[in-house]
Amino acid sequence: MRDISRGQQSMKPRKVDDKMRFGLMWPNSPSPNVTSLAVAERNPDVLDMDSHIALARTAEKIGVDFVFFADGYTNHGEHNARVGHGEPCISAPIWAPIVMAATDHIGVVTTMHARYLSPVVLARLGANLDVLSGGRWGWNIVPGAKGSEARLFGISSEIEHDERYAVVEETLAAVRALWNARGKPIDFNGKYYHLEGVPRGPYPVQESPLIFNAGVSPAGQDFIARNADYAFFAVVEDLAQVARTVEELGDKTEASGRSRLEVNLAGSIGYVIGSTAAEAQEKYDWIRDSVDMDAARGWARGFLSGSQTYQSNFGGEFDEAARKIGLAAGSRVLVGTAADVAEQIIEINRQTGLRGFMWLSLIWDPAEVALLGDVLPYLEKAGLWEPPSSRGWSW
Numbered sequence: 001m002r003d004i005s006r007g008q009q010s011m012k013p014r015k016v017d018d019k020m021r022f023g024l025m026w027p028n029s030p031s032p033n034v035t036s037l038a039v040a041e042r043n044p045d046v047l048d049m050d051s052h053i054a055l056a057r058t059a060e061k062i063g064v065d066f067v068f069f070a071d072g073y074t075n076h077g078e079h080n081a082r083v084g085h086g087e088p089c090i091s092a093p094i095w096a097p098i099v100m101a102a103t104d105h106i107g108v109v110t111t112m113h114a115r116y117l118s119p120v121v122l123a124r125l126g127a128n129l130d131v132l133s134g135g136r137w138g139w140n141i142v143p144g145a146k147g148s149e150a151r152l153f154g155i156s157s158e159i160e161h162d163e164r165y166a167v168v169e170e171t172l173a174a175v176r177a178l179w180n181a182r183g184k185p186i187d188f189n190g191k192y193y194h195l196e197g198v199p200r201g202p203y204p205v206q207e208s209p210l211i212f213n214a215g216v217s218p219a220g221q222d223f224i225a226r227n228a229d230y231a232f233f234a235v236v237e238d239l240a241q242v243a244r245t246v247e248e249l250g251d252k253t254e255a256s257g258r259s260r261l262e263v264n265l266a267g268s269i270g271y272v273i274g275s276t277a278a279e280a281q282e283k284y285d286w287i288r289d290s291v292d293m294d295a296a297r298g299w300a301r302g303f304l305s306g307s308q309t310y311q312s313n314f315g316g317e318f319d320e321a322a323r324k325i326g327l328a329a330g331s332r333v334l335v336g337t338a339a340d341v342a343e344q345i346i347e348i349n350r351q352t353g354l355r356g357f358m359w360l361s362l363i364w365d366p367a368e369v370a371l372l373g374d375v376l377p378y379l380e381k382a383g384l385w386e387p388p389s390s391r392g393w394s395w
């Protein structure tokens, strides 16, 4: 008998290996990664669907494994809004289907917060996104770290940081119970949620849609070790710190009875590429000099307030931290020709063991993002990367 509804099937298999993976932070505001009006004006129109279609096709063509939609509900302050940093901010689950429709293989990851939405809504959105993409959706499940968001949602009994991860873990269990219902009643009894009944399909195409998380605290990393397929964190200037994160996450993953390779890593990292080193440096200097410090302070305040770990990582003078955060959220920025950038990636891999990256585009028009395509062949030659097409477009 013919299935009455099956949908497109272009499922992304999960392949556990030690080859590099690359994600692309999706532009969700005029200038998502730099607090700069000049950069916002230089970028395409974030509210124009055609901007997203063109970029999606570029990302897939050059060999990016997945794109990542961050999301949030309150802006970082009046100065950020003035320069187009994080304002307006497109909704991840609403805009992700544009990328899905414009591509065939690339993974599409959306951030959706536990706590703000019921597991029933999250399960329904997630299942529909997985079906729409034919089985190449991933979920960045985050606890929501901003006090301004909790107040906006009217969550009056604000809970402390580590317990937020307990809510995240239970939310994931509840959502998985809903996905596994497949037309049968569920009776989920947790500490935070009690769910009873028969949820409607569709159900996910992938056996388990991929789980992403960017926790950096011990509680966040414990959650990742037990539940996540991908972990994000910033590749900061201090590579010894990055190496420690890679090591600790690997140890925790093994302690939870999983192989260290089961959690793929994606270190967020900026890039500015030019056809000559001088051209790249000139572009980088222009971006750096255009950073709006009032907006950088706004971002830094939000960034640091939600995480003790960030506070201790950035330490020192507030303005110094803000200056770093205003440019690529404090991530390292690789500057040079494609060959120079590849060399820097190889060196980071050698020093830290990091085997995955998420590119932060400072300028995100497709012509700039396409330059990343020239970096990857150098990594292939070094035996660190294989084109997605030759490994079945695996996650």
Ligand SMILES: Cc1cc2nc3c(=O)[nH]c(=O)nc-3n(C[C@H](O)[C@H](O)[C@H](O)COP(=O)(O)O)c2cc1C
Pocket (backbone or CB within 6 Å): 069, 070, 071, 072, 111, 142, 143, 144, 145, 214, 215, 216, 217, 218, 219, 220, 221, 232, 233, 234, 268, 306, 307, 308, 309, 310
């Ligand atoms: C690359 C990256 C992307 C992130 N994206 C989001 C996001 O879209 N929405 C959000 O609320 N938090 C996001 N975060 C923040 C994390 O969810 C988390 O709050 C932060 O890393 C602090 O970790 P901790 O809670 O373990 O201290 C992101 C963090 C990183 C490093």
